[in-house]
Amino acid sequence: MRWMIVKVSLVAALGLASFQSSAQQSAEPSAHNEVLIKNAVVMAVAHGNIQNGSVYVKDGKIAAVGKDVSAPSSATVIDAGGKYLTPGIIDSHSHIALDDDVNEATSPVTPQMMMMDAFDYQDKAIYRGLAGGVTTSLLLHGSANMIGGQAIVIKHKYGANRDAMLFPGAPRSIKFASGENPKRVYGSKDQLPFTRMGNFAVQRAALVEAQDYMREWDDYDAKVKRGDKDAKPPKHDLKLEALADVLRGKLLVQIHCYRADELLTEMAMAKEFGYKVRAFHHALEAYKVADDLAAQGVAIATFSDWWGFKQEAWDAIPWNAVISMRKGVRVAIKSDSEDFARRLNQEAAKTMRYGGATEEEALKMITINPAWIIGVDDRVGSIEVGKDADLVLWDGYPLSSFGVPNKVLIDGDIYFDRSLPGFGMPHYREGE
Amino acid sequence: MIQSSVVGHQSSEAVVDPWSLVVGQLLIVFAICLCSGSASAQQKTFVLKGGKLLTISHGTIENGVLAMSGGKITAIGPAGSMKIPKDAEVIDVTGMTVYPGLIDSESYLGLTEISAEGSTNDLIETSDEIMPHMHVYDAFHAESELIPVARLNGITNAIVAPQSQDTLPGQDAFIQLDGKSANDMLLVRDLAMPLNFTGEQRRNESWEKRKFPQTRMGLAAQLRQTFLDAQDYSDRWSDYEKKKSDAAAKPDDKKGAPSPPKRDLKLEALLPYLQGKKPIVLAAEEPSDLETAVGLARQFNLKFVLNHVSHSQPVLDYVASLKVPVIVGPIYESPKNYERYDAVYGLPGELYKRGVKIAFASYDAHAVRNLPYAAGYATAFGLPHDEALKAITLNPAEIWGVADQLGSLDVGKTANVVVADGDPLDVKTDVKRIFISGRQVPMTSRQTVLRDRYSGK
Numbered sequence: 001m002r003w004m005i006v007k008v009s010l011v012a013a014l015g016l017a018s019f020q021s022s023a024q025q026s027a028e029p030s031a032h033n034e035v036l037i038k039n040a041v042v043m044a045v046a047h048g049n050i051q052n053g054s055v056y057v058k059d060g061k062i063a064a065v066g067k068d069v070s071a072p073s074s075a076t077v078i079d080a081g082g083k084y085l086t087p088g089i090i091d092s093h094s095h096i097a098l099d100d101d102v103n104e105a106t107s108p109v110t111p112q113m114m115m116m117d118a119f120d121y122q123d124k125a126i127y128r129g130l131a132g133g134v135t136t137s138l139l140l141h142g143s144a145n146m147i148g149g150q151a152i153v154i155k156h157k158y159g160a161n162r163d164a165m166l167f168p169g170a171p172r173s174i175k176f177a178s179g180e181n182p183k184r185v186y187g188s189k190d191q192l193p194f195t196r197m198g199n200f201a202v203q204r205a206a207l208v209e210a211q212d213y214m215r216e217w218d219d220y221d222a223k224v225k226r227g228d229k230d231a232k233p234p235k236h237d238l239k240l241e242a243l244a245d246v247l248r249g250k251l252l253v254q255i256h257c258y259r260a261d262e263l264l265t266e267m268a269m270a271k272e273f274g275y276k277v278r279a280f281h282h283a284l285e286a287y288k289v290a291d292d293l294a295a296q297g298v299a300i301a302t303f304s305d306w307w308g309f310k311q312e313a314w315d316a317i318p319w320n321a322v323i324s325m326r327k328g329v330r331v332a333i334k335s336d337s338e339d340f341a342r343r344l345n346q347e348a349a350k351t352m353r354y355g356g357a358t359e360e361e362a363l364k365m366i367t368i369n370p371a372w373i374i375g376v377d378d379r380v381g382s383i384e385v386g387k388d389a390d391l392v393l394w395d396g397y398p399l400s401s402f403g404v405p406n407k408v409l410i411d412g413d414i415y416f417d418r419s420l421p422g423f424g425m426p427h428y429r430e431g432e
Numbered sequence: 433m434i435q436s437s438v439v440g441h442q443s444s445e446a447v448v449d450p451w452s453l454v455v456g457q458l459l460i461v462f463a464i465c466l467c468s469g470s471a472s473a474q475q476k477t478f479v480l481k482g483g484k485l486l487t488i489s490h491g492t493i494e495n496g497v498l499a500m501s502g503g504k505i506t507a508i509g510p511a512g513s514m515k516i517p518k519d520a521e522v523i524d525v526t527g528m529t530v531y532p533g534l535i536d537s538e539s540y541l542g543l544t545e546i547s548a549e550g551s552t553n554d555l556i557e558t559s560d561e562i563m564p565h566m567h568v569y570d571a572f573h574a575e576s577e578l579i580p581v582a583r584l585n586g587i588t589n590a591i592v593a594p595q596s597q598d599t600l601p602g603q604d605a606f607i608q609l610d611g612k613s614a615n616d617m618l619l620v621r622d623l624a625m626p627l628n629f630t631g632e633q634r635r636n637e638s639w640e641k642r643k644f645p646q647t648r649m650g651l652a653a654q655l656r657q658t659f660l661d662a663q664d665y666s667d668r669w670s671d672y673e674k675k676k677s678d679a680a681a682k683p684d685d686k687k688g689a690p691s692p693p694k695r696d697l698k699l700e701a702l703l704p705y706l707q708g709k710k711p712i713v714l715a716a717e718e719p720s721d722l723e724t725a726v727g728l729a730r731q732f733n734l735k736f737v738l739n740h741v742s743h744s745q746p747v748l749d750y751v752a753s754l755k756v757p758v759i760v761g762p763i764y765e766s767p768k769n770y771e772r773y774d775a776v777y778g779l780p781g782e783l784y785k786r787g788v789k790i791a792f793a794s795y796d797a798h799a800v801r802n803l804p805y806a807a808g809y810a811t812a813f814g815l816p817h818d819e820a821l822k823a824i825t826l827n828p829a830e831i832w833g834v835a836d837q838l839g840s841l842d843v844g845k846t847a848n849v850v851v852a853d854g855d856p857l858d859v860k861t862d863v864k865r866i867f868i869s870g871r872q873v874p875m876t877s878r879q880t881v882l883r884d885r886y887s888g889k
Contacts, residue, residue, distance in 0.1 A: 124769045131773035180548075287886050307879075308578065308798040310548035317879040323887050339764050342773070346805065349859045401808030401858045423772055430770070 033412050034058050036071040040080035040393065045087055045360065045367050045382040055085065057389040060411035065383055083406060084398050086363060087382050088135025088390030089344050092301040092370035093254075093281050093334035095140060096125035096341065097154070103142035104149065105185050108193060109206045111174055111242035113149025115139050121154075121162040125338045127425065130156040130416050132342035133398075133405040135390040136167060138374045140281075143177035143256040144185040146193070146203045150174050150242065151254070153374055155390070155410050159428030171375035173278070174246060176203070177256035178266060179312050200265060207273045210243030217244070252278040252375050254301075258312035260288040267296050279373040281334065284316035287323040294328030299373050301334040304347040305354070321365065322355025332370035349399040362399050477501040477517050478867065480851065482526035488826045489840035498530060500847035503870040508841055525851050528864060531821070532841050533588025533848030534856070535828040537759045538713075538739070538793035539800050541579055541592055541607065542572040542614075547798070556595035557602070561633055561651065562658050564701040566602025568592045569621045574614040580877035582800035583609040586850035586863045589619075589838060590800065591793070591828075596628045596715060597635065599651055600658070603701065604713065606832060608848075610868040623832060625705050627655070628715040629725040630740065652724060659732045662702040668693040708735045713759065715739035719747045726754065737831055741783075742776050743768055752786035757831045760790045760823075763806050774813055780823065781814025790819075791828040808857030820857055846870075 035057040042053030044065060054069035055062060064071070071077075095102045101118035104110045119139065129137065135156055141148030153170035178199055187194030193202050216234040223231035245251050255266050257280045270277045276297075280286065283300035284307070286293055293300065302324075307316035325331045333348045335341035348366045351357040357365075371381030380388050389412035396403040408416040418424050478500045485496035485508065497514060499507040507514045516522060545552035554571035557563045572592060582590075588609050594601035603622040611617035629651065636646045645651045675690040704710045714729055714736040716722035722744050729736045738758040741751055742765045751758065760780050767775040783790050792807050794800045807820040815823075829839025837846045847870035854861035866873045 125766075128766065128773050287883075305802070306798070308546055311546055314546055315882055317882050319879075319883045319887065323883070338766060342764075343809070346809070346859055352860045353862050396812055400860060401805045402812050404809075404812045418774075 033060070034072065034075035035078060035389070035409070035412055036069070036075040037078045037080055037085060037391070037393065038069070040083055040085035042383055043084055043086045043359075043363060043398070044384065045363055046384045048360065053085070055383060055389075055391065057391075057409070057412040060389055060413070062383060062385055062387050062389050065385060078393070078407070080393055084394040084403070085383070086133070086392050086394065086398055087367045088380065088392055088408065088410065089133040089366045090332075090370040090374065090376075090381055091129065091134050091137040091335050091341050091344060091366075092279070092332045092373040093140060093336045094129075094137040094341060095142060095336070096129065096137065096338050097121065097123035098139060099123070103144035103185075105142075105144035108145045108182055108186055108199075108202045109147045109239065110141075110145050110149055111147050111246070112238035113141055115141060115149055115152045116166075119152060119154070119162065121160075121165050125341070126154070126156050126165075127158040127416075127423065127428070128338065129335075129341040130158050130408055131405060131418075131424065133345060133392040133394075133408055134341055135392070135408065135410050136371070136374070136376065136380055137341070138173060138254075138370075140173070140254060141175040143175070143181040146177060146182050146199055147206055147243070148175035148177060150251070153376065156408075157410050157413075157415055157427070159415070159425055167376060167379075169379075171252055172245075172250065173252040173254050173374065174242065175254050175256065176266070178203075178262045179256075179258050180310055181256070196262065200269065203269065204272075206243060207247070207269075210240050210247055211273070213237060213240035214244040214247055246275050247273060249275060252373075254279055254281055254373070256281045258282050258284050259315075260285040263289055264292060267292065267298065278375070279330075279332070282313075282336070283324075284313050284320060286329065287317065287320045288315075290324040290327035290329050293324065299330035299332065299369065300324055301332040301370065301373055303336070303340075304333050304350040306340075318350060318354040321351045322357050322361075325351075325357065325361065325365075326355075330369050330372060331365050332373055333365045334370065345394075345398045345403055346401060349401075352399060359399055475502060476870075477506075477520040478847075478870065478872065479516050479520045479522045480525045480530055480849070481516075481522055482511065482524055483528045483530040483851065485841055486529060486531040486821065486856070487841040488532055488822060489842050496530070498841060498849065500849065500867060500870040503847055505841060505843055505845050505847050505849070508843060523851075523865070525865075528851050528853055529856065529861075530841070530849060530851050531586075531856050532825050532839055532845075533850055533866070533868065534586050534803055534824045535791075535832075535838065536582075536587055536590035536794050536800055536803050536824075537791040537828045537831070538593050538604075538795050539582075539590040540595065540797040541582060541590055541609070541800060542574065542576050543568065543592065543594070544797045545573070545576060545578065556597050558597055558635075561599045561645065561654060562698065563594075563598050563602050564600045564625060564705075565697040566594060567622060568594060568602060568605040569614070569618050572605060572607070572614050572618060574611065574617050577878045578797050578800070579609050581798070581879055583866060583868075583873060584863060584875060584877055584880070585801035585804070586852065586856065586866060587800055587803055588848040588850070588866070588868050589834075591623065591832065593626055593713070596626065596630065597632055599628055599633045599655055600702075601626055601628065606834065608868060610871065610873050619834075620832075622704075622710070624711045624713050624737075625701075626713045626715060626739070627725065627729070627734075627736075628739075629721050629728075630715055630717045631721060648721070648724070652728060655728055656731070658698075659702065659706065662699045662706055663732075665693070665696055665699040666703055666706065705734060706732060708733065710735075712736040713739050717742040717744065717765075719744050719750075722747065722751070740765075741779065743771065745771070745775055745779070745782070748779075748782050748786055751783065752788050757789040757791065757827070758783055759793050759831075761792060761806060762795050763792075763810055777809065777813040780807075780810040780820070784815055784819050789827055789831065790823050791831055792820075792823050804857050805859050808855075808859070811857065817857070 038054040042050040056064040056069045056071045098118045099120045104113045140151045151173040153167035154165045193199045279299040281301045286300045305318035321331045344366045348362045368381035371377035391409045393407040394403045395406045480498045485493040495511045543554045593604045604624045606620040606623045607617045636643045645654045712734045716725045794803045811820050826839035829835040849867040851865040852863045
């Protein structure tokens, strides 16, 4: 295939030249490729399944989908041999590739933390997720703080350079948290917060401060606009700037929250301060207040069946996803774990057993729904013309115990191929 | 009431006794009498009719019939092959799959409720690395809410082990996931003893907190000394018993009865293992640890099964040459950075190919219900489906010495039977009915109660 030839020649050339160049970066695949995947069961997510379907990929985008798709002879042809083809899996809650720099647990309010600053693009967890079919992940701050840091969205292009792994144009997300974690982290140091009352008091105080800050800047901007030459800009404050962006609706608010009462409180807080909650993460008691979540249009990113690991996970039930979905909540199954990220398809399939989700509903929970939570559902999450060609070809039926990725394409390039020796990565070789 | 009768093993207390005495044994065979009080609690006769019976021991019966009575399987065969007793409750299971209760080869059921809440945990004593006198049965909480949750997915029996931070954390129990009380559920109280050498036990490694044993050398030396102490202890008692019987034979001897040695519970606990009467569960992950641990077991002539071997891919032929079963996994253990993504997923298949008898374990408490899915996932990486199923039924029954009672659908075995709407290994399969010792167990748990309350049922 074309990319292989390109890569081999580049590596050879560099090998002769010197030690100095990074072959990983040089082997960066070209986006200008053409691939025709034919004879697949296309699980498009958008419009049901297409038996004996084909997908034509051009320049990293899906250019055609259907039963009869024509492609120029220059296109690399992948005969799927009847295998299932799904959109790339999207993980809306991940902490991989941060080298344990997940929590700046020195203050309960740290919205100025940028996960980008900790992003370790060489973390093998990116590869292991890729081999499980994950193509996009939201890398979030941890839950030690009521208001944590700002996330990044990555594509699992393992072997590419750092910036090539960032999802271009993805919206900004910020992580909030509630419940046991902040109160344990700070309470154990005899600091505020030590209780859930403390938690929400901290959050409310920070938002009030942000309102004041925003007002000062709005006043200043108005003065400048009026031509007031004596207007003095207020002091810049990274922390409050980030929170002001929450109030201005410029950040998607992703809230770690378990208990039903706290889900309600967080929604009331959002209403009080005029921002929207994009999604509750974990949300293991969402099934108790699903009507309220649906009414507010708040999504959940939850576990399939993980439970009992702490008190606030004691009422977790594996039917949570489907009960919530049936009441109108947009539901994603996420990993929050390097392990679960490697088999989210299996986790999603559990919703078919626990509550009777249909195949497409289950698949949505790891594709288009998490894409919506991240704010990239116009770009990925289904197999539709114009979307990024992030695709997984499966050995076995993906929504089962037995389905595992055979090939994973991102932006039309094969980043993982199970049939290859070594790590199975065309764009990466150990030691390069 | 629970008896563990151990028969038929040569024992040796010699430090350098040749390993060849036991190396030829593929299986650890030790007969155990499973006397469950609940077995006879429900005398009702059930007949399951029309299902696909996965017998495990003798193939699949497509349209089968299975009868249970008095806690046992009393008949099994194709439809029409038997007379259905008049008093039987006949259950039509057409379209369903029927299989033996699943066996988890390492769990922490009954030792924990909420992981992060210390007061609910009785998982491990970490005051010392050598704690063989800890008995799981002393802590086993029969009323744990976790047990019905696990049971609802067809897991009917499990090893309960202490957690693994100690080299010798205590002794495992073998449980049944239903019964009136702990007495009912603890089928075998001290079934086996873990010996962990995975690196996780090396917890004094920081220079600030350093104390013995700080290194793997220290851990190994500590183990050797412990077993030597146990041998000496055993000798002292033998000596005493001999003197005592000599004294009894010569009642006129003025020396009188000898005084017994002081009892030492730690060393006493090790004796059945030193004597080869019970198996050690030898846990190691990487090749160097594995070989050190095996060397140690051989030095003291311990009978063992292997546990984990998660990163021992380069030495699987050596593993096979040991001719012992392997509790494999968890297959979801993350590969090392130098390993391919599927290095651990592929282990069960690789071991099976080399003729190793394998069993799966959940190594968990809350996630015991997911045991069959690990077996299922291993089939995507080279383990044949039938072997995956065996590795959670008949294989563990054989490894733990209970195959005369459990692990397959055969007449005379305990009626631990599961009825489900599909492949036991698939995540989509819903378990519909469970029989434990012939008793139909209610399909409820704390979780189903919450489900029903909030989904308007």
